[in-house]
Amino acid sequence: MEQRLVGILLNAAAHRGIPRGKTGWESLACYEEAAAAYGLTPCYLKLSDINPGSGYSIAYIKGPRGYKRMAVPIPQAIHNRAIYPPGNAGTERLAACGVKVFNRCSRYGKDEIHRLLELDSELRQHLPDTEAGNEGLKRMMERHSDLILKPRRGSVGKGVMRLRREDKESWALDYLHNGQMITANIDPSRLPFPLLDRIDAESYLIQERIPLAEADGRPFDLRVTVQRGWGGEWAVTGLFAKLAPRGGFVSNIARGGEAAEAALALEQAFSSRAAAHYRMSASWLALAVARCLERSLPGLADIGLDIAITQDGQLYFIECNGRDQRYGFYKAGLPEIWKESYRRPMGYARYLLDGGGMQ
Template sequence: MQPQYVGILLNDSTYRGIPNGKTGTESMENYQEAAEMYGLIPCFFRIQDLSLETCTAAGYIRTTSGYSLTELPIPRVIHNRAIYRDKQAHQLIDRLLSWGIFIYNSSTRYGKDTVHLMLEEDPVIRPALPQTVRANAASIRSMLEQHGDLILKPCRGSVGLGIMRLRRDKFHDHFTYSRSSPSAKGWRTVRLSRGNLPLLLRKRIRALPFLAQQRIPLAEYAGRPYDIRVTVQRGLRGVWEVSGMFAKTSPPRTFVSNIAQGGSAYPVREIFCRSLPGMPPDLLIERTAHFAIQTARSLSKHMPYAADFGMDVAVTSEGLLYFIEANGRDQRYGFREAGMEEVWKETYRKPMGFARYLLDSGIWPAY
């Protein structure tokens, strides 16, 4: 019987670290164990390692003596973990898809404005969206007047880079920002005259597209606001499932909960029990999971070949749920930071189970 390969498409930096075991937050061992569960052999390569002329891929495969560079036919199923900004890479992926090769998560980066517009079309999800507009001086002043507390975020970006906060009290406005990133140490807050937009903010929104978004009043744990990261993936059955979730708290003096910015990760049940004592934690977890799956289904109607989301969900002190953002390349390591080792491994098992589903069924599942 011929071996069945699953391709793992990586960025350059992760790929280069494979021989020395220095692959950052990506665990090659987890991929290996998960693939073996489903009778698959993982092959790790980059987009430039694929040849359309010879229909081959040159990638790393683990042998008894370590990882070895091997040339093999392009696998029928490829799990994309890379981010591509150049047109040529996307054209190559489109060619492979047209040949009938399954590349799930073929695009891992969507603009926050694009995602928001997709979800606004869904009448079920729409009430759970914070009011969001394209940021300019006029829209920021109008939104601040209306809501009193805003998050300003780049349309494209990750791990909280470039994000700012503008809030209003009875006498002043307060602007929170960071010049050094990713680092919680660089955060500062300055007091402003009401309606006076700081120069740094104006420069940033002129240089790049930004969103101005109503800030949801998050529930707090030990005096720190938190949100919930929910990993939603397709697995062996081909349907959307929640692999796990954890709570992310903001560091002192900041408002961002990204772990790369100094946020902390905790098991979600523990946080719900301590921060929302009047609400059954299991019911909150169930509601959060249901909401995340609904959101993934809604997004997958617009995102062909999506199979993996890291969903950030806001929870208020009243137990209301709001959508914050969806990441097409979930970093996964937050589960390990939260001490949830088995769930961390499950976030690798699900994509390998989905590879098996695609190989066996030969069809892409419904939404």
């Protein structure tokens, strides 16, 4: 019987490591188990091997003796797990040929996401105060005493800095360098040129720092994975807590943060009843964000959203990750949810192959 193929579009490093089983945290075994449940065979692609003109691609497919590169018809449903900005010519060309590439873009500017959500009156109240540029930095320093400076297109917490008021005369700039926290005293009347240069180039956003709830003295936020599955509807696959290191302000796992079950972290910060309420509220907010963004971002289907909860129970949207790092579920001791984060996209692929439409 002819195989029904689903494409998994990987970045070059992960694709190169397939024969050696070195694909980082992309679990090919999870893809294969999930795809099989929907009667599909995954084939692993990279963009340069796809030839829309011929209708064929070179792909890795698992056989009895391991992974083999072979020519296959271009799969009509492809899940993008590589990092491409909006308007990438390769993915746009595939879409123009009728291939259903979901999560076509996997890296959005933080300012773009903030702007889209700000248009929604219900979501606006869940956004931190945000500006850009040197004039924006000055205004934010007048309005707030604690700020987060983050790259517009950065990921896994790289390059994030904290600027906080020490007293009337001075501020402190905190940043990570070679895994160590560095603090520099800043004269607000003479901000250092390297900082101003980054801000002036508008490569950074300036946001008020949200006073995060703490579990055992460690600030944390929630990563909520929201995906489309069979039927095409959005659903929350799961969520876990990301705890910052003691004395730190960045909760990203790649920057020294720790993954933990959301319920455990929330119950250390709040009563059991309040913890359950905030867990459901974070899921509601994540779904509302996904439904808002889908109106402007074609092909959106698989995202990880960072949701902050303050010590007094206010919820804030922090960030949208177009290529969700699912391994947090594994590190949090939630292997079934980790596997489910692979199953849902394969269910969505089957839905598309059976004639379902993409939003």
